[in-house]
Amino acid sequence: MKAVTWRGVNEIGVEDVPEPTILNSHDVIVEVGLSATCGSDLHLMGGYIPAMRAGDVLGHEFMGTVAEVGSGVTKHRVGDRVVVVSFIGCGQCWYCRQGLWSLCDNGNPNPGITEALWGQSIGGCYGYSHALGGWAGSHARYIRVPYADQGAFAIPDGVSDDRALFASDAAPTGWTGAHQAEVRPGDVVAVWGAGGVGQMAARAAMIMGAERVVVIDRYDNRLEQVRTHIGAETLDYEEVNVPAELREMTGGRGPDVCIEAVGMEAHHPGPQYLYDQVKQQMRLQTDRPTAVREAIYACRKGGTVFTLGVFAGLVDKFPLGAVMNKALTLRGAQQHGHRYIPEILDLMGRDEVRTEHLATHVMPLDDGPEGYRMFKEKEDGCVRAVFRPGG
Amino acid sequence: MDLTATTTVRRPVGEVYAFWRLLENLPTFMEHLDEVRTTDAKSSTWVASAPFDRKVEWEAVLIEDVVDERIGWRSAEEADVPNQGTVSFVLAPDGVSTEVHVHLAYEIGAGKLGKAVAKYFGEEPHQQLDDDLRRLKQVLETGEVVRSDGAPWGKRARKEFPQRPAQPLTADERREVLGV
Amino acid sequence: MTAALGNVASLAARAGGSVVRQVRSALDPSSARPAGAAQPASGWLVVTVFREPSEIDTAKPPLAEFGEQIEIRVRPAADGKGTEVAARRRDRQSSGTAASRLSGSDPQADLRSALRRAKQLIEVGEVLAVDPAPHGERTPTPGGTLLEMWTRVAPKAGVR
The missing domain is CATH 3.40.50.720 (NAD(P)-binding Rossmann-like Domain)
Structure with a gap:
């Protein structure tokens, strides 16, 4: 499948990568509907965040449709329209139970890097370097979502895709x-x-x-x-x-x-x-x-x-x-989105939070490098470039 | 060689003790262990993988078992790499979590196998024990070891960086990691 | 706290004020900006007085002393924090540069000082008097002289 990847400092590419499969029983596979660029991606692009590898799939703000469900998942079914929080929290450790989801003890399989930098490791994040777990990002047709009962949220019927998208990261x-x-x-x-x-x-x-x-x-x-x-x-x-x-x-x-x-x-x-x-x-x-x-x-x-x-x-x-x-x-803090997203989706449904204006430039995955360039240069009033992998 | 490591697991002391006491569970989080078989009330057979696809097997004896507090074991006399270990379970200050304190001691002899084992444990044996305890925490708290795309084998200090790119696994890589 | 402030003061005295400007430009990016002093475009100087609007009488000294030279705005502060009393000169003279303000030549200085005194009078009923410094006899030094200059202008200086 096609994916937008980090190729090196200030070098964004589009390449063919394998489709994700279920690796843990709490995983779901989501067919990505919309996937947004985020200002924090620019730090990755510029090489200010270490621990990136050529070929890492970018993107951590996304919504889509559940395409496959792991055996341990109880909340989601194939076909559900979901928005997924960008940080990966297990929901079981002390930090998640305190509502400090971005500090999850278990969501980052590479804690050594951030422990060396900061003394303690934090949770994982999609498409955000190997220091935050080495999770493949969402600028692709499909993405694997671990701890899906915790991290994926069903989108209420009254909330459009382009509004719900930003319940993933910007709003929480x-x-x-x-x-x-x-x-x-x-x-x-x-x-x-x-x-x-x-x-x-x-x-x-x-x-x-x-x-x-x-x-x-x-x-x-x-x-x-x-x-x-x-x-x-x-x-x-x-x-x-x-x-x-x-x-x-x-x-x-x-x-x-x-x-x-x-x-x-x-x-x-x-x-x-x-x-x-x-x-x-x-x-x-x-x-x-x-x-x-x-x-x-x-x-x-x-x-x-x-x-x-x-x-x-x-x-x-x-x-x-x-x-x-x-x-x-x-x-x-990074975001503790799991605790805020239900309320945000509710407010979105009541029109009290509007976000669709942020998606100033919507484009296919093929335009990934151009989208990041426009976003970085803030060209043509670009607030967020958003990819639609389905074309 | 003496190793100590500790972690805090958000599970009751009784549950963590019981999980460890069922020695068959150890390979689910101890990277180098392939299998543990309990043979009678005090004895068990431990199988570990060694370099070049070899297996090392030894008998272990339970030397201490205080319910919800401490488990101690040591290898039987004929082991190639005499070793012993203790794990203590302590209620954490939050009143719900369990602190797990592990102490391992290996006698690495001058023999060929002793050297091979020492090499297998690598430059950072402590880091490996630390990884084992992180996996224990993951298994007890979430039911399984977490696998990201960049680190599909789960937490493994020597493979934190560089690792494979954060993109989905190929079918071959998947077979290698999961065996399916 | 005393030690920190003492260090800043002695440093300032030793380096003849340049340290003060450096510290300020590090802390307050505005002072490093070419376009005028750290004041709002509207020219209002404001203090918040911890009293109800009905308890504020701006027709009394020290603000009344400015007569028609200034205009005054009074409005309640958010969240029960009191009343915002704002004043600005009708001729809208600016405060000048940071350096000129530090040396005491600031057309806004009298108004700033009056606002501060008005706040004290309303809140505590008196303006706090300070003993003359230095206390007792000591040999004059260049650093001491500079510090005295600085403390003399301080009541009228500032960013408000």
């Missing part, structure tokens, strides 16, 4: 950020990054009762999407001074919760951007944290800063003094 990641940052009614919440995840974090914060939600980016079309489809306020960081505007909007206090949804390749207009980029390219630091720095600076005293964008290793000039002296709570 946003929900993870807003919920784990403990957004409460009355909070002012600032979100850095108006991509799919940032938009969903903003929507989650609104649904959790935030008084004001402000999203920060530089792309007009994305900020326009935030105003139209999410209903949050926006700031263009190339036009205004973000911390100053946030101070003004919050009566001098700063936002109660600052969610960073940008990640390790952040862009910034100041000279520190160049500095960080040079250091990153020279591998003197692995991640560019400009949005995190600004979030820490802008956050109100005693507030919470949440890193939802993907970081891999080390950052430089981290303003620990501000974290300590302003008594900030600093948290982060």
Whole structure:
């Protein structure tokens, strides 16, 4: 079958790979309906995440139809329309039982790599390097889904494919950020990054009762999407001074919760951007944290800063003094989607969460390299390139 | 050679003890063991694969068995690689999980076989024991060893990287990994 | 905390303020930006006062001293955090650069200071007075002189 694969740094290919089969009794095979590119894939493309092999199938945000069911699966039947959470959690270990699904003890057969990097291993993720398990991704006609009773969710009839697709990763990641940052009614919440995840974090914060939600980016079309489809306020960081505007909007206090949804390749207009980029390219630091720095600076005293964008290793000039002296709570996470997806699908069915506008460019698998290029360059207002393996 | 390793399994102590006490279960998570047959109340026969498709077989004797607490064994006198082991089961602080503490000791002699065994255990024998315990945890918590596309053989430290690409297995690879 | 702040202060004194600017440009990307000071496009300076809007009287000093030079906006803060009191100069002068603000030449400084004093008066009933420093006799040093300059402008400086 055809699949979009990682061939090397900044080299995406389309190649023929074997069709997946059931390897564990809790597996299902899903015929992929839609499979989205994600900003975090760009870190893989750029070679910022180690442990990729030529031939790895990419893609971790997808929905489709159940095509084959393992003997241990009880929830799903052939023909079910499902959306699958991008992280792989067993549902049985202590972390899964605590609702911290991305930290699953068992979903990553290669824990040694992340243990060496971070001291502990986290769960697995489709199409996201051998450090996160070496799971084949979803940019293919079929994908094998382990622990399917936990990770696959039946899509309600009223929810379209292109809406349900983003219940796989963008929406539950946003929900993870807003919920784990403990957004409460009355909070002012600032979100850095108006991509799919940032938009969903903003929507989650609104649904959790935030008084004001402000999203920060530089792309007009994305900020326009935030105003139209999410209903949050926006700031263009190339036009205004973000911390100053946030101070003004919050009566001098700063936002109660600052969610960073940008990640390790952040862009910034100041000279520190160049500095960080040079250091990153020279591998003197692995991640560019400009949005995190600004979030820490802008956050109100005693507030919470949440890193939802993907970081891999080390950052430089981290303003620990501000974290300590302003008594900030600093948290982060990959997504614990399993606990949020049922609620998200319900909200999608009631039209309270809309995501189909994110899929600006839908194309067949053959256009994989072009889709990633457009997405990376943000060409033609591309917010997400989405592949339809069925053509 | 002395090895220790530990893991925490989210299952009651009684269940983890009972699983281990049924020695026939050991090959489901111990990579180098092919088979364990209980011969009487205290004795059992252990079969391990050795390099060049050879098999090593030895008799083991139960030397300690405290229900829900500890199991100890050692090889009978004629074993090529004298060895002994202890596993203890301790209720974890969360009140529901079980800490599994394993201690293994091998006497690797100067003989030909002793050397072959030492080599087979590889440069990182501790890592292999650690892998065994991860598989034990997976088997007890989820019922099976998890296999990804890049690591279809399951958790195996020496094969974490580089490994096969994260794409589905060919029919041949599938046969090799699953035997079907 | 004291040690950390003390270090920053002594460093600043030794390096003649350049460290302060470096620390600030590391923390606040805005100060490294060419387009003006760290202030919102609207020009409002805002403080949040932990009182009901009905308890806020902006017709009293120190804000009243500005008369027609400023406009004032009062609105409740979200989540019971009090009342946001905002003021801006009608002539909309900017704060200048970070460096000029640090040296005390900031057209917004008096207004910023007045807002802070107004907040203190409403919340605690008095403006906190500080003993003159240094306490007691000591030999003047260049570092000490610089630090004294810095503490003198601090009540009026800042990013608000």
